[in-house]
Amino acid sequence: MRKKGAYRVCKDCGRTFVPKSKSNKFCFNAACRANRRKRYMDQYMRKWRDKHPSYWKTAEQREYLRKWREAHPGYFKNWRKANKRRLRAKAGR
Ligand SMILES: [Zn+2]
Secondary structure, eight states: OTTTTOEETTTTOEEEESSSSSSSOSSSSSHHHHHHHHHHHHHHHHHHHHSTTTTSSSHHHHHHHHHHHHOOOHHHHHHHHHHHHHHHHHHHH
């Protein structure tokens, strides 16, 4: 038996779908899921910036980071590699 109100309209494509949880606002199409993730990240970043208003505010800081990245081109690559190894070690347990 279907409960009344079990269907919801996707906020992205406008189609009706059956939500798996009360917080589902998007259907399960790949495109809508990708949009949802993007929206969520945008929202998260906005909230984060609101909480830390002074963190990236100044142009000097951005310029400093850019210069630092240029001076250490392999850093982020190496960091990812190191973390991958750590994650794999964790998963192996
Ligand atoms: Zn949708």
